Structure formats: structure tokens, C-alpha cells
Amino acid sequence: MPEQNVPRVRLFGAHELKISDIFDEKKDIYYVPIFQGNDDVNKLHQSAYTGKNTKCAILDSGVLSDHPYLKDRMGAIExxxxxxxQDREGHGTAVALNLAMTVPDASILIGKVYENDDVPLSEYINRIARGVNWAIDSGARIINLSVGMEKRKEDISKYSxxxxxxxxxxxxxxxxxxxxISxxxxxGANFPADCHESIIVVGLSGNPVYPKDVHPTVYSPFSPILVPTFLFEGxxxxxxxxxxxxxxxxKQAVDLHPEDHQLWKYQALCLYGLKKYNDAVQSFDKALAIKQSDVETWYLKGITLLAITQNDKAIECFDEVLKLVDNAGLTGMKLTEFSNSISDDWYNMGVYYExxxxxxxxxxxxxxxxxxxxLNAKARNNRGVIxxxxxxxxxxxxxxxxxTELNPSMVDAWFNKxxxxxxxxxxxxxxEFFDKAIAIDPACNKALNEKIRVTGKLKSSEEL
Structure with a gap:
């Protein structure tokens, strides 16, 4: 039995993942991560780096070696x-999947160094050491460790x-x-990150807060967003x-899995991209019949209805978006993964309501x-209009x-003020502010007209 009040080695990163997130045993469905507009992944692919002739060791919670996106990628498993x-946590498999899909030609070495069992802390730590040595002897050029402790090595050394x-x-x-070897x-894993100054500390892209003493060297494209394999290719x-x-x-996937709302949603997006808007609306309806609480589907259906000038119906969709978001107590959320600006999505919806x-x-x-x-100056201006x-x-x-402070060239904001x-x-x-608007855009008739009207008001008041 482990000692009382002794800290544990644990997984860092997307450690909230469960093995059921990777493999649904009842339905016999495997899942893979998707990268949502990640610049780091795009840059890597544009550089033509694929990991060819490179062995990458993942020292983690093991792997689901039968996963269809991994079974032909394993160079060695120990x-x-x-x-x-076998991975019982899901974390090791998720890391392997991210690596496999980011650098598709790399050979992946899996060293299982973590199991949530009742061994002494020293054994947890020695597993990491054995895994690192094995990775070196196996020819790894990169070793990835998501296992460790928040405490520093000098503090850990005091335990039995x-x-x-x-x-x-x-x-x-x-x-x-x-x-x-990199x-x-x-x-977050201060140990073993404090073993050598050359260690690369990897943070997750978009992770909002890290402890003050943690300074990621690079940010990983690790994606905890997983979709079924039958959905991924499309x-x-x-x-x-x-x-x-x-x-x-x-369409092929929908025939096999008509109960999956994401398939209908993504099919609708394809139809939208092909400008088959009415067919797209029907697919969005199929998705909503399965999952009525999906904010993104309501939003995208609304955008599609705008494309066929069914504005009233579009607004009804946006009403559902607001209701779902506000009922969940969220100040703001990403409305769709297919967007470059979350703030602008909300701004645009505000414009439709206005x-x-x-x-x-x-x-x-x-x-x-x-x-x-x-810093969204357009939203500030329009909020002022309301x-x-x-x-x-x-x-x-x-x-x-x-x-106007955010965007001094915004004519409307000067005029509105x-x-x-x-x-x-x-x-x-x-x-004064009509003049500022006119200085930026001499053809701003509304500013010119208001200036004439207000000047007339001033003269009338002076005559009185």
C-alpha cells in the first residue's frame, strides 16, 4: 500500500480524457482527434515535414494497439x-493519435510508464527512468513525457x-x-521538467492559464476533441x-450510422459549400432531430437560411442559440469551429437582430x-447604437x-458619437465629431447633412 499523504505521479495535459473517449466498446467505435484551425499543424504540414525516418517515443499510459489509425504505426511497444x-486511461492513445496524424511518417515507440496502481512512489518514478533508457536504446530521436509531478525534484527526493x-x-x-535526443x-510536470535546462516544456494550444512557475517552451497541437473514425475522413x-x-x-457514413448528429451536420456543411442551401437545411434538421441542444447546428442552420433570404426563420434559429447559451450560463462561446473569429460570429448575429x-x-x-x-471596435460601435x-x-x-480609440479610422463611430x-x-x-468623420471620408453624406442640421440649430439658438 502507498504511504499516506505522499503525492502521486500523474498524467498532465488533457488528463481528463477517459478510455471510453477513445473506444466505445459497446458500439465498437474508435475515435480520433480533430485539429480545429490549428496554425501550428498547418505550418508543420506546409513545411513538408512528415517525420520520415524519425522514431518518436511516447512514455505515457500505454496504447490501444488495435486502433485503426495506430495499428500499422507502432515501431515498438514496451x-x-x-x-x-494496454491503455486503461486513454491519454497515451490520444497522444499517439495526435502524433500519428501530425507527423504521418514517423515511427511511434510506445513505452507504458503509467498505471494507476498502488505501488510506492519510488516505483512510479523508476518506471519513467526505465522508459527513457528504453527509448534511447530503441533509437528514438524524440521522447514525449506527459507523466510526472507538480513538485520539484528536491522536494520529491525527501520521500522514502x-x-x-x-x-x-x-x-x-x-x-x-x-x-x-529532444x-x-x-x-505542469515540474518533475521531470526540472531535470535539465534543455528539456522542451510543452503547453496545450489555447490552454487559458498555467501556474506562474510554468513557462511552456512550445505549444502542442494536442486536440482533446475526438470524432468517430467513420466521420474523420469526410x-x-x-x-x-x-x-x-x-x-x-x-453519405456513406450516414447510411451506416444515421443516429450520429455530427454526420448530418457535416453533410449539411458540404451542401452549403456546394450552394445547395435547401438540402443543407434539411440535413441540419436531421441533426437537430437527434440533438436539439447543439448550439453550432442551430447557428449554422440560421446562416444557411440567411443565404436563401429566409430571414425570419434564421432569426428563430439564432433565438435558439441565445436560449441555449444563456441557459447554460455562458457569457460567450464558440458558435462554430468553421470560423476565424468567435467575437465576429457574435457580432454578426447581433447585426441580424439589429x-x-x-x-x-x-x-x-x-x-x-x-x-x-x-478590442472588437465594430461590436463597441454597434452596442453604442443600441x-x-x-x-x-x-x-x-x-x-x-x-x-474610436480602437479604430481611429472608423467613420461610423465618429459620426455616431x-x-x-x-x-x-x-x-x-x-x-467636432462630424468634422472628424468628414475628414476621414469627405463623401460621408450623413455627417455632412447632420453638420448642416446642427449648425442651423446653433444659429437658431444664438438668434434667440
Missing amino acids: DFTGHGP GCSEAVKNVCKAINRAIENR VLVAA YAHLKMGMYEQALTLF RASRYDEAANCYDKAIWIDP SAIEEKYEDSIKYFEVA GLALSRLGRYEESI
Whole structure:
């Protein structure tokens, strides 16, 4: 039995993954990660680096060796836990899948160094050392470790039997680095990251916060978002804009798995890409019949309805989006993975509501856009317009001021600020901002006309 109050070695990174996320045994379905617009992956692929003639060792929780995307990629598998190489956590398999799909020609070495069992802490640590030495002897050029501890090596060494174990790990890592092997350790695993200054600390892209003493050297494209293998091929073609090919694959998959809402959604996106909007709407409806709470499907259906000028029905879809997001207590969320700007998605939805004179909903959307991206000048300006419509002119002026600070060339924000000031009877000030709008765009007729109107008001007041 392990000692009381002794820290444990654990997995870092996307450690919330479960083995059932990788393989649904009841349905006999395997899953693979998808990369959602990750720049690091795109740059890697553009560089033509595929990992050819490179052995990469993953020292983790083992692997599901029968996974269809891994079974032909394993260069070697070794167990250092005494429980066999089978992955019971899911983490090791997920890391292997990310590597396999990022560098498709690399040979993957799997060393199982983690099992959630009741062995002394020193044994947990020695497993890591044995795994590193095995990876070196097996010819690895890269060693990836997502296993470790938050405590530093000097603190861990104080526990019973751990001093020698810690030395063994650091000695093995030093040996790897002396052999010019790149050693990668997940951010948060201060040990073994503190074994050598040349260790590459890997953080997850988009991870919001790391402890103050953790400074990732690089950011990994590790994706915890997993989809069934039967969906992945079509998805890959869809992401590349190959809509016809993707549609063929999704149709085949739908025939086999009509209960999967994502298949219907992605099929709809292919149809949208092919400008078959009515067919796309029907596919989105199929997806929503299976999963009515899917925010992305409601949003994408709304966008599709706008394309065929069914604006009222589009707004109904956006109503569902707002209801689902607000009921979940979320200030803002990504509406679709097929977007470059989450903030702009909310901004655009606000514009549709504003055009429909649904000002409360428009304000809600603009507020979400601003919360996600405080530098979104368009959202600031439009939020100010809503306040002006509500005759909250002082509030609107504050929005316009920030918008002009963020984007000094935004004609509408200067004009709107002048208009709000004129509504408050502050005519001389308003003229100043109409002039700013005109200076940027001499053809801004609305600013020219308002300046004439306000100048007339000033003259009338002076005559009185």
C-alpha cells in the first residue's frame, strides 16, 4: 500500500480524457482527434515535414494497439508497469493519435510508464527512468513525457526511497540529451521538467492559464476533441474545402450510422459549400432531430437560411442559440469551429437582430462579442447604437469613444458619437465629431447633412 499523504505521479495535459473517449466498446467505435484551425499543424504540414525516418517515443499510459489509425504505426511497444501495454486511461492513445496524424511518417515507440496502481512512489518514478533508457536504446530521436509531478525534484527526493529514483530519471534524461535526443515534457510536470535546462516544456494550444512557475517552451497541437473514425475522413476533406469528396464520404457514413448528429451536420456543411442551401437545411434538421441542444447546428442552420433570404426563420434559429447559451450560463462561446473569429460570429448575429429591430437580443450578442474580444471596435460601435436607440446617449457615447480609440479610422463611430452628442443638445461638441468623420471620408453624406442640421440649430439658438 502507498504511504499516506505522499503525492502521486500523474498524467498532465488533457488528463481528463477517459478510455471510453477513445473506444466505445459497446458500439465498437474508435475515435480520433480533430485539429480545429490549428496554425501550428498547418505550418508543420506546409513545411513538408512528415517525420520520415524519425522514431518518436511516447512514455505515457500505454496504447490501444488495435486502433485503426495506430495499428500499422507502432515501431515498438514496451510495458514498464507489469500490467501489460494496454491503455486503461486513454491519454497515451490520444497522444499517439495526435502524433500519428501530425507527423504521418514517423515511427511511434510506445513505452507504458503509467498505471494507476498502488505501488510506492519510488516505483512510479523508476518506471519513467526505465522508459527513457528504453527509448534511447530503441533509437528514438524524440521522447514525449506527459507523466510526472507538480513538485520539484528536491522536494520529491525527501520521500522514502525517492532520492535514488529521482536521480535515475534525471540521469536517463541527461543521457538522452547528451545523445541529441529532444525530450518533451508536458507543462505542469515540474518533475521531470526540472531535470535539465534543455528539456522542451510543452503547453496545450489555447490552454487559458498555467501556474506562474510554468513557462511552456512550445505549444502542442494536442486536440482533446475526438470524432468517430467513420466521420474523420469526410471531415478532413471538408476542412480542405473538397465538398464533393467529403459529401460522398458523409453519405456513406450516414447510411451506416444515421443516429450520429455530427454526420448530418457535416453533410449539411458540404451542401452549403456546394450552394445547395435547401438540402443543407434539411440535413441540419436531421441533426437537430437527434440533438436539439447543439448550439453550432442551430447557428449554422440560421446562416444557411440567411443565404436563401429566409430571414425570419434564421432569426428563430439564432433565438435558439441565445436560449441555449444563456441557459447554460455562458457569457460567450464558440458558435462554430468553421470560423476565424468567435467575437465576429457574435457580432454578426447581433447585426441580424439589429436589422430585425430585435434590439435586446442584438445588445446581448454585441455584449458577448465584446466580452470575448474587448478590442472588437465594430461590436463597441454597434452596442453604442443600441444604447442610442434606447435613448441612453451618455452610455452610447462611452461605447463610441472606445470604438474610436480602437479604430481611429472608423467613420461610423465618429459620426455616431457626434449624433449622440447632438441628441443631448451638445451641438458644438457634435460638430467636432462630424468634422472628424468628414475628414476621414469627405463623401460621408450623413455627417455632412447632420453638420448642416446642427449648425442651423446653433444659429437658431444664438438668434434667440
